[in-house]
Amino acid sequence: MEYLIHIAILISIYGILGLSLNLVVGFTGLLSITQAAFYGIGAYTTAILLTGTGMNFFLAMILGMVISGVCSLAIGFVLSKFKDDYYALGSFGFNVIIYSIFLNWQSLTRGPLGIPGIPRPSLFGFTFSENIWFLLLSIIFLILVYFVCRFITGSSFGRVLKSIREDEEAISVFGYRTLWYKLAIFVISAMMASIAGSLFASYITFIDPSSFTLSESIFILAIIILGGLANNKGAMIGAACLILLPEILRFVGFPDDIAAQMRQVTYGVILILLMLYRPQGLVGEYKL
Amino acid sequence: MKNKYIVPAVVVLVVLVIGVLYFNNSGSKNSNPSSIKLGLMLPLTGDYSAAGQNIQKGMELALDDYRKAHPGSSITTVIEDDAYNAKMGVTAYKKLTDIDKVDSILMLSTPVIDAIYKDVVKSGIPVIQLGVQTVGVADDNIFQFSPAAEAPIGFLARYLGDNSGFYSKKVAVVYDNSSAQLSFFKAFQDNYKKDFTPFIVNSKNDLQDYASKIANGKYGAVVVIESPQNGALLAKDILTVDSTMPLLAFDAQLQTGFADFGRILGDTNKINGAISMWFKAGKVDQFKQEFKTKYGEDPGFLTDFGYDMINAALNTYDKNDATWVSNLKKFSDPNGVSGSISFDRDGVRIQPMTITVIKNGQLVPTDQVNL
Amino acid sequence: MVNMDIIPQLILNSIIAGAIYSMIALGFNLIYGTTKFFDLGYGALSAVGGYSVFYFYKTLGLDLYVSIVLGILIAGTIGLIVYKSVYSKLRERKSSGMVLMVAALGVLTALQAIIAILFTSQFQTLSQSAGSERIFNILGGVITQTQLITLLIGLVIMTIIGLVFRYTLFGKAVKAIGDDEEVSKIVGINTEKIVSWVFFFGSAIGGLAGILIGFDTGIEPTMGLSLLLKGVIACIIGGIGNVYGGVLGAFLLAFIENFGIWQISGEWKDAIAFVVLIIFLLFRPQGILKR
Numbered sequence: 041m042e043y044l045i046h047i048a049i050l051i052s053i054y055g056i057l058g059l060s061l062n063l064v065v066g067f068t069g070l071l072s073i074t075q076a077a078f079y080g081i082g083a084y085t086t087a088i089l090l091t092g093t094g095m096n097f098f099l100a101m102i103l104g105m106v107i108s109g110v111c112s113l114a115i116g117f118v119l120s121k122f123k124d125d126y127y128a129l130g131s132f133g134f135n136v137i138i139y140s141i142f143l144n145w146q147s148l149t150r151g152p153l154g155i156p157g158i159p160r161p162s163l164f165g166f167t168f169s170e171n172i173w174f175l176l177l178s179i180i181f182l183i184l185v186y187f188v189c190r191f192i193t194g195s196s197f198g199r200v201l202k203s204i205r206e207d208e209e210a211i212s213v214f215g216y217r218t219l220w221y222k223l224a225i226f227v228i229s230a231m232m233a234s235i236a237g238s239l240f241a242s243y244i245t246f247i248d249p250s251s252f253t254l255s256e257s258i259f260i261l262a263i264i265i266l267g268g269l270a271n272n273k274g275a276m277i278g279a280a281c282l283i284l285l286p287e288i289l290r291f292v293g294f295p296d297d298i299a300a301q302m303r304q305v306t307y308g309v310i311l312i313l314l315m316l317y318r319p320q321g322l323v324g325e326y327k328l
Numbered sequence: 329m330k331n332k333y334i335v336p337a338v339v340v341l342v343v344l345v346i347g348v349l350y351f352n353n354s355g356s357k358n359s360n361p362s363s364i365k366l367g368l369m370l371p372l373t374g375d376y377s378a379a380g381q382n383i384q385k386g387m388e389l390a391l392d393d394y395r396k397a398h399p400g401s402s403i404t405t406v407i408e409d410d411a412y413n414a415k416m417g418v419t420a421y422k423k424l425t426d427i428d429k430v431d432s433i434l435m436l437s438t439p440v441i442d443a444i445y446k447d448v449v450k451s452g453i454p455v456i457q458l459g460v461q462t463v464g465v466a467d468d469n470i471f472q473f474s475p476a477a478e479a480p481i482g483f484l485a486r487y488l489g490d491n492s493g494f495y496s497k498k499v500a501v502v503y504d505n506s507s508a509q510l511s512f513f514k515a516f517q518d519n520y521k522k523d524f525t526p527f528i529v530n531s532k533n534d535l536q537d538y539a540s541k542i543a544n545g546k547y548g549a550v551v552v553i554e555s556p557q558n559g560a561l562l563a564k565d566i567l568t569v570d571s572t573m574p575l576l577a578f579d580a581q582l583q584t585g586f587a588d589f590g591r592i593l594g595d596t597n598k599i600n601g602a603i604s605m606w607f608k609a610g611k612v613d614q615f616k617q618e619f620k621t622k623y624g625e626d627p628g629f630l631t632d633f634g635y636d637m638i639n640a641a642l643n644t645y646d647k648n649d650a651t652w653v654s655n656l657k658k659f660s661d662p663n664g665v666s667g668s669i670s671f672d673r674d675g676v677r678i679q680p681m682t683i684t685v686i687k688n689g690q691l692v693p694t695d696q697v698n699l
Numbered sequence: 700m701v702n703m704d705i706i707p708q709l710i711l712n713s714i715i716a717g718a719i720y721s722m723i724a725l726g727f728n729l730i731y732g733t734t735k736f737f738d739l740g741y742g743a744l745s746a747v748g749g750y751s752v753f754y755f756y757k758t759l760g761l762d763l764y765v766s767i768v769l770g771i772l773i774a775g776t777i778g779l780i781v782y783k784s785v786y787s788k789l790r791e792r793k794s795s796g797m798v799l800m801v802a803a804l805g806v807l808t809a810l811q812a813i814i815a816i817l818f819t820s821q822f823q824t825l826s827q828s829a830g831s832e833r834i835f836n837i838l839g840g841v842i843t844q845t846q847l848i849t850l851l852i853g854l855v856i857m858t859i860i861g862l863v864f865r866y867t868l869f870g871k872a873v874k875a876i877g878d879d880e881e882v883s884k885i886v887g888i889n890t891e892k893i894v895s896w897v898f899f900f901g902s903a904i905g906g907l908a909g910i911l912i913g914f915d916t917g918i919e920p921t922m923g924l925s926l927l928l929k930g931v932i933a934c935i936i937g938g939i940g941n942v943y944g945g946v947l948g949a950f951l952l953a954f955i956e957n958f959g960i961w962q963i964s965g966e967w968k969d970a971i972a973f974v975v976l977i978i979f980l981l982f983r984p985q986g987i988l989k990r
Binding site: 065071118121122125126128129130132133134136137140141143144254255258261262265266269298301302304305307308309310311312315316319 | 735737739785788789792794795796797798799800801802804805806807808809810811812813815816924928931932935939966967969970973974976977980981
């Protein structure tokens with residue numbers, strides 16, 4: 041069961057990431073490709089605090105969210121000056137910059153050596169060292185994040201976001217200060233990604249910069265496009281699919297000497313086919 | 329396909345997957361006691377895939393040789409990709425132990441062992457790790473198949489630091505911003521007591537600029553702690569800019585990857601006089617021959633280590649894990665292709681080292697080098 | 700004490716890197732300018748070009764120039780095939796840029812993996828042995844014959860493309876499609892055919908860039924993505940949609956990168972490049988040169 045529990049934990053973590061990105065990309069229409077940066081900030085904060093000071097996991101998670109929130113406020117503010125495709129590029133840029141910080145601020149993050157020995161969360165004397173309990177913890181956070189997202193997107197705040205997506209100029213004419221809304225959702229999204237990062241760091245017990253690259257951000261984007269933009273359930277289903285797909289491919293009998301690469305080829309081809317035949321995503325509402 | 333069918337379809341898919349997994353592999357913790365199941369967890373995609381593929385080739389050759397020498401033995405392997413990444417590695421590890429129920433795991437990636445070592449110790453199966461293990465090194469069932477960074481790099485650093493022909497020149501140290509080479513660099517820094525200037529390489533483009541800097545900055549000596557191909561590119565670029573090569577000193581990566589180095593540099597005679605760390609190796613010629621016959625090319629970086637890892641695992645095999653581990657602790661083979669094989673108290677490899685000089689484009693071991 | 704002797708060499712290094720980046724920028728500019736999506740798969744075509752030449756020149760031993768021409772053609776053809784089988788269909792259905800981007804991601808993953816299967820992930824170099832190249836001393840810096848050729852080819856291509864855009868009907872059609880595809884169709888331009896050619900040429904140029912990198916340093920299957928990013932940055936800085944802009948941006952980027960490590964240590968190079976990019980986007984979002 042260990043293997044399945046592990047997959048389920050990964051699905052929960054990426055589910056949270058997908059939900060968080062969906063708020064910004066799917067509902068507000070901002071093409072942000074830097075989610076891995078906030079994921080990483082959450083992970084590194086948790087890792088450094090847990091290994092350096094023995095702080096409680098949940099406290100460290102909150103601190104991670106604060107730091108992520110502050111960074112995202114600054115980044116979101118700069119990004120708001122960009123239009124459309126330049127927004128995406130600017131966000132790429134921030135991802136690379138933050139990745140460089142993880143890699144090169146070695147006195148803090150130990151750079152490529154990474155931070156090993158991150159302890160599991162403990163609460164009132166109970167430690168989540170068995171993976172099954174950690175799965176429970178992850179699922180609880182996933183459900184929490186899901187309901188927060190559902191609340192946001194169903195509220196009037198959410199309606200403003202969707203209007204920004206559809207026609208920002210129109211709604212600002214009505215007196216809505218769109219900048220404030222865009223920043224708010226960007227910060228909320230970053231804080232959720234940070235939660236996922238904290239969970240990730242404590243679960244794997246070792247983190248290094250290679251988990252927070254631009255490719256990771258692209259992967260998270262692929263999750264929500266696959267699942268269906270602007271659909272909270274879709275984000276979670278997309279995460280499940282993109283995590284399960286490579287695992288299923290492990291059991292396809294490719295010849296040993298090229299198996300790993302053949303799986304990549306198959307993965308790429310399936311992505312292409314999915315886009316060709318189901319471009320609105322598996323449960324998409326937002327007709328792209 | 330209608331929307332409402334999607335969610336049930338996914339659920340059915342997930343159930344199918346679970347079913348397949350369990351029927352396929354249930355209870356096969358080696359029901360056949362005379363057969364061995366090895367898990368090979370290597371970086372086969374991503375930045376380290378060249379190394380992973382090489383190790384796999386060396387391992388396959390070793391398996392061929394073993395099967396020929398022991399007809400009737402039954403060895404199966406399960407190969408999984410960890411992409412030199414902790415998350416992928418943990419997934420691969422869980423699959424290998426939970427689903428495939430392998431008897432032992434042979435692996436390379438440092439981030440992965442750092443993430444899984446507690447689980448490995450709990451499982452008790454012998455795990456042979458090629459890369460450095462940075463945390464939790466102890467007398468347990470994890471064996472590190474390369475010496476701790478301190479040993480060879482420290483040796484090189486002290487050797488160079490004792491040679492005025494080297495340290496009296498302006499010294500540059502070039503290394504990659506990667507976990508393995510960063511550890512090597514730190515070991516160098518701790519052991520080389522004279523001045524030097526570090527150059528950190530993030531991508532291959534940097535090599536050209538550093539070569540310019542080194543040539544222009546009149547550095548007379550360069551310590552190259554790099555993968556063979558980066559080392560070759562650096563040497564090539566320095567040669568282009570400055571026909572008088574500085575004195576080069578390489579770490580042990582050059583030896584295991586000498587074929588790759590030569591392929592990229594072109595003519596190894598260009599670096600005659602360079603110094604390198606060297607592990608005294610065993611039946612290398614035979615290995616090279618067999619490798620060339622099987623794959624049609626010279627053995628590349630780390631193929632020799634892969635070959636030896638399989639042999640170490642198979643020659644110490646015992647169906648009882650504790651006995652197997654204990655056999656490995658006591659294992660000694662002076663004729664390993666990558667060098668003499670034995671482990672210290674913490675399961676870290678001990679290798680006798682010496683300094684070599686490049687003469688006529690080949691690595692020639694020597695005890696005395698006049699710089 | 701600042702070492703001034705190194706400046707000529709750094710300038711030369713920058714010019715060479717700039718020439719290569721400008722080729723990627725040109726190809727990407729062409730494709731993005733007409734189809735308006737991030738073709739992540741474009742980077743893989745550089746690897747296709749490089750490995751084709753590796754196969755013909757080093758493995759089969761064909762003549763150098765024949766190999767290069769074949770490499771360019773193969774890169775262009777594969778780019779065209781990918782366009783026809785994937786992107787064209789998606790565009791017909793008016794799929795959004797994001798869907799195309801994910802499809803492009805699939806293309807990138809698959810192509811890189813196929814190359815790794817055919818050639819393994821080993822780093823390979825196309826050039827001859829070290830030190831056997833002719834070198835030229837220019838104003839205190841050194842440049843090899845290959846690098847000089849790279850430079851010249853880059854300049855030639857830029858000029859050709861510049862001329863094509865300005866003076867031929869094809870060039871004008873491409874520009875028109877970039878401005879407004881719907882209107883172009885109405886006016887009678889066969890957009891599908893033009894875009895197909897754009898993909899062919901763009902991919903061919905990308906392949907050529909990969910080939911030149913192969914001669915300058917070397918090739919590996921995963922070389923595409925980071926190369927593409929450089930090209931994209933160059934386009935943005937220089938001005939998307941403007942041919943000369945991409946080139947200007949490429950050289951600027953190359954200079955920033957190479958001079959960046961003159962004084963600052965190498966690890967921050969990428970971050971610096973992006974900081975500059977972001978500053979550009981803030982103060983001059985349309986890039987240096989207008990469309």
